[in-house]
Amino acid sequence: MSTSFQNIKGTFDILPDPHTDDGGTRTAASAEWRHVEATVRDVMRRHNFEEIRTPVLEPTELVARGVGASTDIVQKEMFAFERSDTQYVLRPEITAPVVRSFLQHHLDQRGGVQKLFYIGPCFRAEQPQKGRYRQFHQFGIEVLGADQPRADAETIAVLMAVCDALGLSDLRLRLNTLGTPECREEYVGALQDFLEPYADELSETSRRRLERNPLRILDTKKAHEQEILRDAPTLIDFVNEKSRTHYDTVKGLLDDLGVEYVEDPHLVRGLDYYTETTFELEHPGLGAQSALAGGGRYDRLAEVLGSDAPVPAVGFAAGMERLFLALDAADVELADTPTPDVFIAALGEEAERWGFRTAQALRAEGLHVAHDLMGRSLKAQMKEANRQNAPYTMIIGGNELEAEAATVKEMESGAQEEVPFDGLIEYLTRTAETA
Structure with a gap:
């Protein structure tokens, strides 16, 4: 297809x-x-x-x-x-x-x-x-x-x-303070003054940012620009006392919780409405863009x-x-695709209709039920039950209908048990709980 x-x-x-x-x-x-x-x-x-x-x-x-x-x-x-x-x-x-x-x-x-x-x-x-x-x-x-x-x-x-x-x-938590917009405006001026002599060495993107939004240059991933920024003024030196107190309190609260962090004076949000605390969480498994x-x-x-x-x-x-x-x-294992509690394998039209009705009744009781919708052979249905990793398969044919008892097969061991129709819900609910 x-x-x-x-x-x-x-x-x-x-x-x-x-x-x-x-x-x-x-x-x-x-x-x-x-x-x-x-x-x-x-x-x-x-x-x-x-x-x-x-x-x-x-x-x-x-x-x-x-x-x-x-x-x-x-x-x-x-x-x-x-x-x-x-x-x-x-x-x-x-x-x-x-x-x-x-x-x-x-x-x-x-x-x-x-x-x-x-x-x-x-x-x-x-x-x-x-x-x-x-x-x-x-x-x-x-x-x-x-x-x-x-x-x-x-x-x-x-x-x-x-x-x-x-x-x-x-994980690596980077932390900084932006202070107030007023303090940041003063810092932006100082940063521009520092970077202007290096304008010819900056990338086209950073030169454009130098005029429009200098703080974004601090986000650069280019090694030579990071080297230039090593001696640049830092925002924390322009932050007022109230903002410093706010920042110190945040750090103290994180210390109380045992949350480790690294202070990064170049971590910024380059828009005027951002204030005070800023942070970024990194993971080494993400590579350079961490x-x-x-x-x-x-x-x-x-x-x-x-x-x-x-x-x-x-x-x-x-x-x-x-x-x-x-x-x-990090090789963290997450949830597998859900598997059925039971697979219903039916042989013959009458058994298929019984299986269809029973599947809905079992589902109404909270069970995860799968069944064949293609009229395949018993061998094919058992193969499908294995593919879906169903722990139990309930087999229904003419003999089972006449005896009013289903054949329930435990797929791993191959053991089979005859379960009366009126006891199926209790039996399957019990096996699902212990599976």
Whole structure:
């Protein structure tokens, strides 16, 4: 069986079994995705977070403001289009949509701090590469309404708890403070003054950033630019006392939790509404592009999106595809594809109808039941039961119907037992519980 259609470049199918794409990257099976998503949801439940789901389609202006008009995402990577004079975009991230929803629906009136989490797809029109796709998936949290350092520390603690619950270790947490926008503006001037003499040595991208957004140069992965930056002024030297106290408190809270971190004075978020704490989580299994998740405080974003007053906020976003790469690199075993509790093999039309009815009855009792839908031979059905790794196969034919007792075969040992029809549910439920 073949088709001339294939998935769009930079996207992928999630199948019942793991598979490898053209570039040799393993794509996790749907059961593995469900396992990771269930783990995320459990961690969120334990940390008292509530789920929010926003549309994948948002106004272009929201994203341009939320992400920043000068960023590569807005300049080069948005899937944007127009319909009836309205500009739309497939969301490239989820923080701005969450803040939009918070403001639109007046979630602050619910009372208290709003602790929200999300899991969903995002879209960026970038060149696909290992762990980076045009449609990708993020999970993350946004804590809205709390300006205390404890909110920053808890945000980081939630991220570390997800990784711990998944069995992921060997992580590196980078931490920094951005201070206030006013302090950062002074620092930007000092950074520009420092870099101007090196302008001819900078890459075209960094020269462009030198004029528009110098802080982004600190993100460079080019070795010669990193060498230049070794002697550059650091943001912490421009941070005021209040911000230093906030940062020191966050570090102290992380120390209390036993969360290890490395202070990185070059770790920044290059947009004006980011404030105070910023962090990034790395895993060596991801190679040179080692970032697994990132986040920080963004107290000015609500105002950028139209709020009359600032809304203190902090959060993180993590890439699901990059998380799977890290899990693979660490040889972490995830959930296998679910297997049936029992496979029903039926011979003859009357037995097939009985098997069909019984399958529905057993499923109504919570059992995972598989059966043949092709009218194949008993040999073929037993082969299918083995393929699906069913621990038990219930065989029904004319003799079983007449005796009103099914033949139940334990597939591993080959042992068989006659089980009366009226005792099947109890018998199979018991075997499923002990399997």
